Amino acid sequence: MIETEELTKRYSRTTAVNGLSFTVRPGHVTGFLGPNGAGKSTTLRIILGLSDPTSGTATVGGVPFRNRRRGLRHVGALLDAGDVHGGRSAAAHLTALARSNGIPRRRVAEVLEEAGLAGVTGRRIAGFSLGMKQRLGIAAALLGDPPVLLFDEPLNGLDPEGVTWVRGLFQRLAAQGRTVFVSSHLMSEMENTADQLVVIGRGELIAAESLAEFAARGVRTAVAVRTPDPAALTAALAAEGAAVRPDGEALAVTGLTAARIGELALQQGVLLNELTTRTSSLEEAFMQLTAGSAEHLAGERR
Numbered sequence: 052m053i054e055t056e057e058l059t060k061r062y063s064r065t066t067a068v069n070g071l072s073f074t075v076r077p078g079h080v081t082g083f084l085g086p087n088g089a090g091k092s093t094t095l096r097i098i099l100g101l102s103d104p105t106s107g108t109a110t111v112g113g114v115p116f117r118n119r120r121r122g123l124r125h126v127g128a129l130l131d132a133g134d135v136h137g138g139r140s141a142a143a144h145l146t147a148l149a150r151s152n153g154i155p156r157r158r159v160a161e162v163l164e165e166a167g168l169a170g171v172t173g174r175r176i177a178g179f180s181l182g183m184k185q186r187l188g189i190a191a192a193l194l195g196d197p198p199v200l201l202f203d204e205p206l207n208g209l210d211p212e213g214v215t216w217v218r219g220l221f222q223r224l225a226a227q228g229r230t231v232f233v234s235s236h237l238m239s240e241m242e243n244t245a246d247q248l249v250v251i252g253r254g255e256l257i258a259a260e261s262l263a264e265f266a267a268r269g270v271r272t273a274v275a276v277r278t279p280d281p282a283a284l285t286a287a288l289a290a291e292g293a294a295v296r297p298d299g300e301a302l303a304v305t306g307l308t309a310a311r312i313g314e315l316a317l318q319q320g321v322l323l324n325e326l327t328t329r330t331s332s333l334e335e336a337f338m339q340l341t342a343g344s345a346e347h348l349a350g351e352r353r
């Protein structure tokens with residue numbers, strides 16, 4: 052279990068994280084989602100004890116992680132796949148990590164196999180693609196067989212086969228009762244990866260709930276209608292209390308079912324070329340809830 056309580060991190064001119072409280076539970080893959088600059092990496096670094104909060108607390112299993120000896124046995128993390136010594140081989144890199152964390156050496160071969168790197172154990176990391184480095188970073192996170200795992204943008208650079216592998220791995224780790232916390236700035240990446248979400252924007256909590264609950268926030272059913280006589284149809288629909296707005300060449304109608312719109316059109320003698328019910332997606336819920344919180348839209352220093 053990971054818990055943050057009123058976590059705040061200020062840099063000289065920027066508040067990266069602002070009063071953030073959330074809980075990440077074992078047995079789930081929890082997506083940590085927010086637009087660029089939302090404060091995800093900063094939060095992960097504080098959870099891992101790599102950075103101190105300005106105020107508030109972050110604990111793993113009830114204890115600040117910094118206080119743990121032999122850290123990799125408690126928490127496995129992938130923060131920056133490029134942050135490895137390029138001159139070493141994959142096996143040498145993991146062996147050094149195992150030694151400094153009191154982890155049996157046999158784990159090196161096991162995690163290299165699990166990460167699909169068994170064929171390249173002796174190759175220098177400098178020659179690895181970004182996807183291979185991501186796999187190596189994931190192997191390192193698994194090395195200590197930890198109950199808690201954190202991954203910062205782990206799908207970056209992976210090909211479709213790699214993405215499928217990572218998703219399966221995360222689900223297996225969660226099914227074993229581990230806490231799996233995965234950051235991304237893309238809802239589309241989380242949709243088939245996580246079952247719980249912590250969503251932040253501008254360093255503040257926007258939502259902490261299941262994917263299904265989050266999706267339900269964005270469900271707005273609109274009906275797309277195409278007609279050669281939009282003015283007459285708009286008047287008839289508005290008279291019944293519907294909200295009508297132009298949407299390209301169509302009208303987007305909310306507040307009436309497609310069936311009722313069809314009836315009204317018939318009564319008015321208005322021809323319809325299209326009548327389609329559209330339900331908004333998870334991606335739309337994310338865009339709506341984080342609108343304005345993307346860093347490039349902020350326009351001002353926090």
Ligand SMILES: Nc1ncnc2c1ncn2[C@@H]1O[C@H](COP(=O)(O)OP(=O)(O)OP(=O)(O)O)[C@@H](O)[C@H]1O
Nearest residue numbers: 062065067085086087088089090091092093094236
């Ligand atoms: N060491 C630092 N000094 C000053 N400002 C920082 C520092 N680290 C992060 N920031 C700022 O804090 C804010 C949050 O950054 P952070 O990297 O945590 O966001 P993020 O959600 O991980 O973004 P991304 O998806 O782009 O990686 C940003 O405005 C960033 O510029």
